[in-house]
Structures are given as structure tokens and as C-alpha cells.
Amino acid sequence: MAEEEGITVRKSENFSDWYTQVVLKAELADYGLVQGTIAIRPNALKIWENIQKIFDERIKELGHENAYFPLLIPESLLRKEAEHFKGFVPEVFWVFYSGDTKLGERLAIRPTSETIINNFFSKWIRSWRDLPIKLNQWCNILRAEIKSTKPFVRTSEFLWQEGHTAHATHEEAEKEMLQILEEYRKLIEDYLAIPVLVGKKTESEKFAGAETTTTVEALMPDGKALQMGTSHNLGQNFAKPFGIKYLDKNGKENLVYTTSWGISTRLIGGLIMTHGDDKGLVLPPKIAPVQIVIIPIFYNIKQKQKIFKECEKIVESLQTVGLSVKIDSREEYSPGWKFNHWEMKGVPIRIEIGPKDLQKKQVVVVRRDIGVKNVVKRNTLQKKIPILLDNIQKNLFSQAKRFLQDNTTTVKNYEELKKVLESKGGFIRAPWCGSSHCEEQIKIDTGATIRVLSLKVEKTSGKCVYCGKAGKEIAYFAKAY
Amino acid sequence: MAEEEGITVRKSENFSDWYTQVVLKAELADYGLVQGTIAIRPNALKIWENIQKIFDERIKELGHENAYFPLLIPESLLRKEAEHFKGFVPEVFWVFYSGDTKLGERLAIRPTSETIINNFFSKWIRSWRDLPIKLNQWCNILRAEIKSTKPFVRTSEFLWQEGHTAHATHEEAEKEMLQILEEYRKLIEDYLAIPVLVGKKTESEKFAGAETTTTVEALMPDGKALQMGTSHNLGQNFAKPFGIKYLDKNGKENLVYTTSWGISTRLIGGLIMTHGDDKGLVLPPKIAPVQIVIIPIFYNIKQKQKIFKECEKIVESLQTVGLSVKIDSREEYSPGWKFNHWEMKGVPIRIEIGPKDLQKKQVVVVRRDIGVKNVVKRNTLQKKIPILLDNIQKNLFSQAKRFLQDNTTTVKNYEELKKVLESKGGFIRAPWCGSSHCEEQIKIDTGATIRVLSLKVEKTSGKCVYCGKAGKEIAYFAKAY
Numbered sequence: 001m002a003e004e005e006g007i008t009v010r011k012s013e014n015f016s017d018w019y020t021q022v023v024l025k026a027e028l029a030d031y032g033l034v035q036g037t038i039a040i041r042p043n044a045l046k047i048w049e050n051i052q053k054i055f056d057e058r059i060k061e062l063g064h065e066n067a068y069f070p071l072l073i074p075e076s077l078l079r080k081e082a083e084h085f086k087g088f089v090p091e092v093f094w095v096f097y098s099g100d101t102k103l104g105e106r107l108a109i110r111p112t113s114e115t116i117i118n119n120f121f122s123k124w125i126r127s128w129r130d131l132p133i134k135l136n137q138w139c140n141i142l143r144a145e146i147k148s149t150k151p152f153v154r155t156s157e158f159l160w161q162e163g164h165t166a167h168a169t170h171e172e173a174e175k176e177m178l179q180i181l182e183e184y185r186k187l188i189e190d191y192l193a194i195p196v197l198v199g200k201k202t203e204s205e206k207f208a209g210a211e212t213t214t215t216v217e218a219l220m221p222d223g224k225a226l227q228m229g230t231s232h233n234l235g236q237n238f239a240k241p242f243g244i245k246y247l248d249k250n251g252k253e254n255l256v257y258t259t260s261w262g263i264s265t266r267l268i269g270g271l272i273m274t275h276g277d278d279k280g281l282v283l284p285p286k287i288a289p290v291q292i293v294i295i296p297i298f299y300n301i302k303q304k305q306k307i308f309k310e311c312e313k314i315v316e317s318l319q320t321v322g323l324s325v326k327i328d329s330r331e332e333y334s335p336g337w338k339f340n341h342w343e344m345k346g347v348p349i350r351i352e353i354g355p356k357d358l359q360k361k362q363v364v365v366v367r368r369d370i371g372v373k374n375v376v377k378r379n380t381l382q383k384k385i386p387i388l389l390d391n392i393q394k395n396l397f398s399q400a401k402r403f404l405q406d407n408t409t410t411v412k413n414y415e416e417l418k419k420v421l422e423s424k425g426g427f428i429r430a431p432w433c434g435s436s437h438c439e440e441q442i443k444i445d446t447g448a449t450i451r452v453l454s455l456k457v458e459k460t461s462g463k464c465v466y467c468g469k470a471g472k473e474i475a476y477f478a479k480a481y
Numbered sequence: 482m483a484e485e486e487g488i489t490v491r492k493s494e495n496f497s498d499w500y501t502q503v504v505l506k507a508e509l510a511d512y513g514l515v516q517g518t519i520a521i522r523p524n525a526l527k528i529w530e531n532i533q534k535i536f537d538e539r540i541k542e543l544g545h546e547n548a549y550f551p552l553l554i555p556e557s558l559l560r561k562e563a564e565h566f567k568g569f570v571p572e573v574f575w576v577f578y579s580g581d582t583k584l585g586e587r588l589a590i591r592p593t594s595e596t597i598i599n600n601f602f603s604k605w606i607r608s609w610r611d612l613p614i615k616l617n618q619w620c621n622i623l624r625a626e627i628k629s630t631k632p633f634v635r636t637s638e639f640l641w642q643e644g645h646t647a648h649a650t651h652e653e654a655e656k657e658m659l660q661i662l663e664e665y666r667k668l669i670e671d672y673l674a675i676p677v678l679v680g681k682k683t684e685s686e687k688f689a690g691a692e693t694t695t696t697v698e699a700l701m702p703d704g705k706a707l708q709m710g711t712s713h714n715l716g717q718n719f720a721k722p723f724g725i726k727y728l729d730k731n732g733k734e735n736l737v738y739t740t741s742w743g744i745s746t747r748l749i750g751g752l753i754m755t756h757g758d759d760k761g762l763v764l765p766p767k768i769a770p771v772q773i774v775i776i777p778i779f780y781n782i783k784q785k786q787k788i789f790k791e792c793e794k795i796v797e798s799l800q801t802v803g804l805s806v807k808i809d810s811r812e813e814y815s816p817g818w819k820f821n822h823w824e825m826k827g828v829p830i831r832i833e834i835g836p837k838d839l840q841k842k843q844v845v846v847v848r849r850d851i852g853v854k855n856v857v858k859r860n861t862l863q864k865k866i867p868i869l870l871d872n873i874q875k876n877l878f879s880q881a882k883r884f885l886q887d888n889t890t891t892v893k894n895y896e897e898l899k900k901v902l903e904s905k906g907g908f909i910r911a912p913w914c915g916s917s918h919c920e921e922q923i924k925i926d927t928g929a930t931i932r933v934l935s936l937k938v939e940k941t942s943g944k945c946v947y948c949g950k951a952g953k954e955i956a957y958f959a960k961a962y
Contacts, residue, residue: 030601032551033558034588039601042546042616049547065523066530070513071590071621071638072574077514093553094578095590098625098637099571107515109552109576109590120511120520129813135523140552140621144579156579157552332610 006340010278015222019150022272026281026344029151036149036156043345044152044268046289048159051267052138055161055187062179064134064163069116071140072107077115080241084114087208091143109142114209114260117164118238125166125256127247132172134165141264152269153226153481160264166244166256170235173257174212177233178455180261181214184229192267193284193397194218194274195404196228197427197476199452204436207260211235217451217476219404220273223425225451225478228270231261274400275369281346282368284396285389292318292325292385293342297335297354310358314351317382323389343368348392349385369395408476414442417465417477421446427478431471433464442466442477452476487821491759496703500631503753507762507825510632517630517637524826525633525749527770529640532748533619536642536668543660545615545644550597552621553588558596561722565595568689572624590623595690595741598645599719606647606737608728613653615646622745633750634707634962641745647725647737651716654738655693658714659936661742662695665710673748674765674878675699675755676885677709678908678957680933685917688741692716698932698957700885701754704906706932706959709751712742755881756850762827763849765877766870773799773806773866774823778816778835791839795832798863804870824849829873830866850876889957895923898946898958902927908959912943912952919947923958933957 007025011018023029028044031037040048056066072095079085088111095107110116121133138161145156152158163180167173181198188194196216206213210232218226238244239255248254275282285291294311298304311327318325326347328338335352342350352364361378365385369392376384407426411417417428432438432450442465443449458474465471488506492499504510509525512518521529537547553576560566569592576588591597602614619642626637633639644661648654662679669675677697681687687694691713699707719725720736729735756763766772775792779785792808799806807828809819816833823831833845842859846866850873857865888907892898898909913919913931923946924930939955946952 030604032553032597033555033600034551034553037551037553039551040549042548045547045549048549066526067523068521068526068529068621068640070515070518070520071623072513072515072518074514090580092580093576093588095574096577097575098627099573101625101627107574116513119514123511140549142552144582146579146582159549 036145084209118242136163162262181231195401225480229263234258280344283346285348292349430465431460431462432475434472438466517626565690599723617644662712676882706961710744715739761825764827911946912941913956914945915953931956
């Protein structure tokens with residue numbers, strides 16, 4: 001098996017090659033035949049299933065319901081909101097034929113579902129009693145990526161959830177957008193252990209068709225930002241062309257306000273990049289499909305039986321406290337091979353148990369994040385492992401948080417901005433006058449864009465980093481995936 | 482809201498119209514703009530989520546893992562297994578363009594994923610250590626349906642699971658196919674309360690590319706059969722063209738044996754048709770998203786507060802025993818409106834509680850399946866409701882089982898077969914000589930096909946119902962969806 005070669009390049013040496021090797025060798029994904037497509041293998045899909053479970057439960061608590069909408073969108077429908085169409089049309093896969101029959105109208109494979117869902121909203125919403133509608137769908141999305149595709153991070157097909165809601169008032173829609181943004185932050189920081197900047201997008205960076213786009217942005221080890229999720233207040237931009245109206249309590253007809261929001265399998269890419277190391281994947285315990293792997297070590301059959309029995313007792317005692325444990329009892333592989341194998345796969349804790357450990361009523365516990373080995377008494381294991389997992393989770397987050405802080409630089413002028421971008425990258429805090437022209441010029445010059453503006457405007461007395469006029473607020477610039 | 486009109490046609494009068502009304506008025510689905518597509522609304526998607534949960538857990542216990550494969554299949558790949566291509570090509574949606582760029586090769590939207598998954602198998606399988614591979618994916622599937630589409634039952638896009646496995650031996654593949662078939666039977670009979678015939682398909686009815694196709698077939702109230710799920714032994718039919726080889730323990734190269742199997746959102750169609758009645762949907766308790774709905778009845782605020790408090794206590798006591806309960810506390814609707822509303826939605830048990838009930842420490846319990854009302858003492862509720870749910874589950878199954886038995890007719894000659902088909906339909910047991918010619922002629926004459934042959938050949942001394950030669954075995958004929 002190819003994976004057993006181990007990663008042959010350092011993360012610090014060639015980040016891009018390192019990433020590809022982890023993806024392939026930890027069997028997270030494999031390349032498809034169509035440009036930019038991947039097969040998501042079980043090791044990665046289990047992470048996605050965990051993300052789904054956490055987030056799905058949470059949005060259901062908040063009153064959302066899941067639904068499923070058609071993949072194919074007639075061109076005329078996609079055209080109904082002009083900005084939206086313009087934004088997505090270059091990436092659309094078009095269907096012309098079914099069997100041998102040419103279709104009357106070409107059909108888009110959904111690049112996102114605002115148009116098709118808002119069209120159903122216009123049929124389903126009649127009165128104030130029907131509001132709010134809060135729907136979500138878990139599905140596949142296709143956007144043709146031509147240049148620089150990267151598994152999970154930028155692919156022509158990905159899995160995501162897209163929430164779509166309709167409300168009676170603008171305030172409610174705004175609240176919904178912000179509530180979901182906070183849920184995204186919690187998911188990404190508390191479970192994936194990836195710290196993020198939370199804020200909103202500028203006019204030129206917002207979602208095609210949105211009134212306001214909010215975002216959570218993380219910083220990758222190569223100094224580039226990664227957009228982890230977005231939540232949009234669509235205002236009445238879709239309600240108008242789709243005619244989504246309701247009768248209020250006074251019998252008056254009003255347009256609704258809609259929102260949409262999404263996170264995707266891109267999160268897996270962020271997870272790999274943020275926490276992985278030269279040995280492969282490193283998974284935060286709260287999102288790891290397997291939290292503890294037990295490796296039995298023995299030299300003869302008599303030992304084997306005793307040790308297997310002990311392993312099963314350990315599994316039972318750890319499962320009792322809600323942990324996910326696996327024994328690797330395969331006999332065609334050596335313990336050393338297994339150590340490498342599970343390190344590559346990112347399992348947070350390894351427990352080794354051999355004949356001497358059995359005798360001494362102990363096991364060896366190895367942390368994946370920092371590699372430290374400890375001998376732990378058998379009778380304290382059930383208590384100590386949950387604490388250790390918690391420590392690993394916290395350590396991964398604070399490591400990433402430190403990196404984010406160390407790589408967020410405040411600059412006063414354009415020269416400084418360019419110097420920081422060229423040397424270490426990261427987020428750059430700088431005063432901005434609010435003009436799209438300055439934003440655009442900086443992008444052309446340096447490749448950096450404004451990733452986030454704080455939700456509550458960060459006032460500044462400084463001068464715009466580009467034009468030198470009075471700064472309107474602090475903006476966070478970065479190069480991005 | 483349109484649903485509140487109630488169903489305006491009897492199930493026994495116009496089955497097809499009745500079905501459409503239940504689908505729309507119980508808000509299970511709505512029609513999409515593209516021919517044969519539907520939006521699956523929350524009430525139906527919750528049923529699908531329950532099916533997913535039950536089956537997903539079970540196949541994971543049996544050692545399967547979930548993965549996700551690309552939606553788009555290059556034409557050349559789809560062509561690799563000739564029978565398979567021929568079988569699916571009339572239904573394929575073809576992608577020619579991404580954005581404005583014409584593609585070098587046209588891409589099929591997956592009508593099923595054998596080709597793309599077996600192609601990955603050929604990369605991933607090297608040695609006997611890699612076998613078996615047992616993967617599953619939950620995804621959307623597109624097959625262009627031109628004539629007679631029907632929500633859930635026959636749609637151009639549907640949701641399903643497709644299992645794909647590779648094994649070292651033919652025996653293992655056969656075992657896998659049969660194990661899954663038995664899991665399908667259990668899911669459909671034990672949870673959906675729909676009795677099925679279990680068996681295999683004839684040569685002409687089997688899956689395009691399969692060596693053997695097994696199936697579970699149900700009988701709908703209009704006398705037509707509905708295929709509920711299929712499980713295929715693909716033998717080496719895919720392993721050969723895709724070159725899926727492994728080195729055995731002796732270092733010898735062998736081809737693998739593969740299987741595939743699937744169930745889809747069509748199951749929801751079967752559920753609606755089998756159990757629904759003139760008031761709408763009827764859901765078996767084991768699959769119902771809401772098992773019990775509580776309707777508070779009050780005439781003033783003082784009563785309201787007391788009754789709401791009591792309702793919450795009931796919810797808590799029923800949730801304690803693992804039941805799914807909901808209070809309909811909306812004040813903009815009357816109790817009578819709510820009774821109809823939840824009957825339409827198929828909730829198995831309704832609990833009514835008014836001021837007098839509160840005083841007498843009792844509630845009124847109404848069964849959805851047979852409409853019977855009973856007064857139940859509050860302090861016995863926690864004990865009685867689970868028993869009642871169990872009774873409802875059993876009653877729905879035995880009702881459907883009786884229907885299946887009453888509509889399975891043994892015939893001796895062709896005249897009888899035609900007469901039964903024209904009068905009541907259903908399954909027709911008849912001796913068959915085993916020739917495709919007879920099978921085909923019967924289909925041309927009557928529209929009926931052989932739905933199932935028993936797994937263990939049902940020997941017969943009778944004569945072939947069509948040609949009169951010696952019967953080889955008993956076949957089950959029916960018209961089908």
C-alpha cells in the first residue's frame with residue numbers, strides 16, 4: 001500500500017506537495033477523471049459525517065428542517081436575479097441532452113440553489129402563518145474549476161449544506177444571518193480547533209445577489225486565508241424577481257426577506273492544513289472518527305490471547321465514557337507499521353500494550369499532537385484519557401490561535417503592506433477609506449483582497465493604506481485560496 | 482394553506498389522483514420545473530432520514546464504510562461495460578459545456594456509479610490485504626424519465642444509497658448480495674411495515690451488467706408490483722473491463738468479484754401507497770418522524786396555562802421512554818383544524834387534552850390507523866402508549882400482509898393468468914418453462930413481467946403457463962410500476 005511510504009516532504013519545505021501527499025497517503029481523497037473532481041474516501045467522509053452530525057443537530061434545535069431540491073436548474077430560472085447569474089455563469093456545467101433528445105432549454109447543474117429554492121418559496125408562502133420558513137439541504141454542488149484545483153479546498157464538485165430561510169422582516173433575516181455565522185464560528189473553533197476572524201465582506205467580495213455577506217476566515221500555515229463559511233442576508237433581492245409575497249395580519253401584501261448560508265467539505269482541507277505535520281494528518285479529538293487506537297504487542301500465542309482480552313477490556317471501559325476506540329488486531333502487520341499507519345491517519349491517542357505492560361498493570365499512551373509517550377496505570381486510564389483528549393483539543397486550538405496572532409500584522413502604509421505580504425503573508429490590518437477603487441488596485445498590485453471587515457466597524461484615525469485619504473475603518477487584507 | 486382542503490377523492494375510487502393529492506397536501510413533495518423532478522419537502526425528508534439512520538447503522542455494523550464519488554462520469558468510462566452502457570444510455574443526462582467552454586468529451590450525470598467506483602477499485606486494490614472493500618454512498622441519481630413520472634416512485638432525480646463491494650471469491654460476493662437483500666427485507670417489513678416477496682430476477686429483468694440480480698418486491702393497493710430494492714452479484718463483469726486485480730497470498734494475480742445494491746426514496750412512495758387512507762398519510766410508528774402529537778383544548782387563559790403545563794409533563798414522560806412527541810400549541814388554528822392537519826400528515830397517535838380531562842386525570846388517545854378513540858388515565862400513559870404504537874405497527878403490517886396474500890393468485894393456464902391480471906391484478910404464481918421467449922410474449926400480450934423467482938427454485942409439475950411445455954419453476958408475474 002502506497003500510504004506506508006510515509007510523507008517524503010516536510011510541511012515547512014513544500015507546503016503544497018506536503019498537502020497532496022497527506023491527502024493521498026492518509027487515504028482522504030483520490031483524483032477523479034474529470035478535472036477538479038475527487039473521490040472522498042472513508043477516512044475523510046467520516047470527518048464530514050461528524051461535522052454533519054454536530055451542525056445538523058444544532059440547526060434543528062434552532063428550528064430548521066431539512067429538505068431536498070432538484071439538481072437541475074433551467075437557465076431561465078438561473079437568470080432571474082441578474083447579479084447572481086453573472087456571478088455564477090462562468091462556472092456552470094450545462095446539460096443539453098437527455099439520452100438522444102436535445103432539451104428545449106439548457107439546464108444548469110446547481111452551482112448553489114437560491115434560484116430554485118426561492119422559486120418554491122413563492123409557491124409555498126401565502127400568509128404570515130407560513131413564516132418564517134427555515135430550510136436546509138445537504139447536497140452536492142458543481143462549479144467548474146479550471147485553474148489550480150486542490151482536493152477539498154477548490155474542487156469542481158463538493159458536498160455542502162445550504163440553508164435557505166424566508167422571513168417577514170429585515171431584522172429577522174439579519175438575526176438569522178448572524179445566528180448562523182455564530183454557529184459556524186463555534187463549529188470551526190470549538191470542534192475543528194481552527195481559530196477564525198469573524199466579519200463581513202466588502203461590496204466587491206460579497207456573494208452574487210446578496211445584500212450583506214458575513215464570513216468566517218481562517219489563516220493557513222502558508223500565510224494564505226481560507227474562507228470557511230459564509231452567511232448572507234439576501235434582503236429582497238430574490239423575493240422581488242421571484243415574487244415571494246405574504247399577506248400580513250392586516251391582510252396587506254408584503255415581500256419576504258431571505259437568507260442563505262453554507263459550509264462545505266472545504267472545512268476538511270482547512271483541518272488538514274492547520275493541524276497536519278510531517279508524519280501526516282493530526283485530528284482534533286472532538287472531530288476524530290477514531291479517538292484512540294490500541295496496538296497489542298505480543299511474541300507468542302499465549303501472550304496474544306491475554307493481551308487481546310486486556311485490549312477488549314480497555315475498549316469497553318473507554319466506550320463507557322463515550323469515547324471512540326479501535327483495536328488494530330491485524331496480524332499481517334507489525335506494531336511499528338501500525339504506529340506509522342495510525343499516525344498518518346491522525347488518530348489523537350495511541351495506546352500500546354505488551355507483555356510487560358500487562359504484568360505491571362499499565363499501558364503506554366502516546367499523544368499524536370506532540371508525540372509524548374507516558375506510562376499510565378490501567379486503573380486510572382478511564383479517568384486520564386478524557387482529560388488527555390481535552391488537552392490535545394485545547395493544545396491544537398491554542399497552537400493555531402498563536403499562529404493566527406503572530407501572523408496578523410498591523411501596517412501603516414502601502415510599502416509596509418507589500419513587504420509583509422511578500423515576506424510572511426498572513427492577515428494585514430490596515431486603515432481603508434472604503435472605496436472599491438483602492439481595494440481593486442491593491443488586489444491588482446499584490447494579489448491580496450480584503451477578507452474581512454469587523455461586524456462592528458473598527459474605527460481608525462489612520463490614513464487609507466492605498467490612497468492616503470482619511471481611513472473609514474480597519475480592513476483585514478490577505479492573499480487567499 | 483392548500484393542504485387543509487383535505488383529500489377530495491377516495492383511495493378506492495381513483496388511486497392515482499388520491500396519491501397525488503396525498504403527496505401535495507401532506508406536503509411531502511412538490512413538482513420541479515424540469516420534467517420528472519420534485520422537491521422533497523421536510524415531511525418526506527424526515528422519513529428518508531429515518532430510513533438512512535436505520536440502514537446506515539446496520540451496514541456499518543456489517544463492516545461497510547461510506548464514501549463519496551464524483552457525479553460526472555466521462556462517456557468513455559461509462560462505455561467500458563457494454564451491457565451496462567446499453568442499459569442506461571437512453572436515460573442519461575449529458576453535460577457538454579462548462580461555462581462557455583465545450584468539453585473534450587461529454588460527461589454523463591451518474592445514472593448509477595458502478596463504472597466510476599470500479600475504476601477507483603482498480604487503483605486501490607493491490608493485494609489480498611486490501612480485500613474485501615465494502616463501500617457505500619448516499620447520493621442523488623439522475624435518470625431522465627419521459628413518460629408517466631410519479632413523485633417518489635418514478636422521478637428523473639432521486640436520492641438513494643448505493644453499496645459497492647469487491648471480494649476475493651465468488652462465494653463471498655454471493656454472500657454479500659444475499660446478506661444485503663436480507664437487510665433490505667428487514668428494513669422494509671420490520672420498519673416500513675410493507676411485506677415483500679424476496680427473490681431473484683430473470684435474465685431479461687436483471688440489472689444491466691449483473692450476473693445475478695436479487696430483489697424485494699411489494700404489492701401496491703392497485704394490484705401493481707413495486708420493486709423496493711435490488712442487490713446484485715456483478716461477478717467479474719466489471720472486474721474484467723476495469724482490470725481490478727489483486728495478488729493472493731501465493732503472489733498470484735486474480736480478478737476480484739464485485740457487488741452493488743441500492744434502495745431509494747422510492748420507498749417513500751411505497752409507504753404512502755400501502756398505508757395511506759382517505760384522510761391522508763398513515764405512518765408506521767417505527768418510521769414516523771413524530772409518533773405522537775398532543776393537541777391542547779382550552780377556552781380561556783387560565784385553562785390554557787394549566788393544560789400547557791400538563792402537556793409538557795406528558796411530553797417529558799413519553800420522551801423518557803424514547804418516543805418522539807410534539808405539542809401543537811399554535812393559537813391561530815382550532816383543535817378541529819389540527820386534528821385534520823395531523824391526520825393528513827399520518828402521525829400514528831393523537832392525544833387530546835381539555836379542561837375536563839385535566840380534572841379527571843385522563844387524556845383522549847386516538848389511533849391514526851383505525852381511528853379508534855380511548856380515554857386513558859394519565860398515570861398509565863407512559864406504559865400504554867408504547868404498547869399502542871407497537872399494536873399500530875403490527876396492525877399496519879398484517880393488514881398489508883393480508884392484502885398481499887389475498888392478491889397472490891395461483892393460475893394453471895394462460896387464460897386464467899390474463900383474467901386475473903385484468904380483474905384484480907396482484908402477483909400471479911404460474912409455472913414457467915424458463916424461456917425468455919415465453920416471458921417476452923406474456924409481457925407483450927398483457928404488460929405483466931416476471932417480478933420474482935424464488936431464491937430456492939420453486940419446483941413445479943405444472944406446464945408453462947404460456948407454451949405448455951414442462952414448467953421449470955414457479956414464477957411470480959405482475960404488472961409493475
